Amino acid sequence: MTLQLIINNSKINKRKNPITCRANCELFDSITNECGVHDIHDPDNPKIASRCGDIIFKEENEDQDITPWERPLEYEFYNEEFENEDEMDEVFNEFKGEPISSEDSTYPLQPDVPAKRDDALWYVAPNEEFGCWIVNKSPQKFLSVSDISKAKQGWNEKVYKSPYPLHDHNSSLPLSSRMVWYVDSEGYGQYALLCAGKISMISHPRPSNWME
Structure with a gap:
């Protein structure tokens, strides 16, 4: 699905x-x-x-003055995280949730919704223009990089090795506090959606034929 x-x-x-x-x-x-x-x-x-x-x-x-970093993200279910249909229902119910108004929002300094997992840390960009959760599954030690051009690229221009995001996810307010920079076991990070404590959707699944 x-x-x-x-x-x-x-x-x-x-x-x-x-x-x-x-x-x-x-x-x-x-x-x-x-x-x-x-x-x-x-x-x-x-x-x-x-x-x-x-x-x-x-x-x-569609092409109105939108750079590659500003284009809408498309998400696919990260099926490995779901064990049964009840978990999928929980994700949908939480995702629909209650609307968040800009007046009540604490984003980006603080998330408007909790992560519901112990390994997630809230990250705020140095310029305080955006925030997201970080879930790092890599045992590697990273060298700090200041911009995307210096990071090792993955299978997509928005996938690269960095323990924290170097570009804004530009999500709408209801989704901003659910965004997560997910770093896989090989150190490649990308944006995904965090819902009901699960990495429930991921923007750029690794192609089966991709080789580093």
């Missing part, structure tokens, strides 16, 4: 043409001036779009 989860990850404050529901999302109906999923009162407000986890970019806007 594969699940693809598209996350709004636009850096709206740094764009000449900020992403909005009306201008950029396929779910917005220009005739009724309503979103097909949510009750939105201000579809031209970029902050609304930045907090939405359901935005689907219109085809003509």
Whole structure:
């Protein structure tokens, strides 16, 4: 079973043409001036779009000033973590959860939801622009690196050897406190989703034919 989860990850404050529901999302109906999923009162407000986890970019806007590091992540179930259907149900129930408002959020300095596992540590980027959990399964000792160009690359441009992330996950607010920088046994890190104490979804599974 594969699940693809598209996350709004636009850096709206740094764009000449900020992403909005009306201008950029396929779910917005220009005739009724309503979103097909949510009750939105201000579809031209970029902050609304930045907090939405359901935005689907219109085809003509797919390449709108979005660098590879800002593009939406796609997640697949990390099936090794699930032992039965009850665990999968728990993940879905927690993932739906209660909505988090920007007024009540403590992100990125503190997570809005707990990790529910002992080996997860909360990390805040030096510039305090983003945060995430870190789960490190590698026995290796890492050399500190300051940017992605100096890190050893893996099978994807967003997969590299580093004990902490060197790029922002750019997730919507409801997902930001569930993001985890997951470092595998060989030292390669990438973003995944942490839910119900499980590494439940992973963005770039290792290809079976990939060799270091």
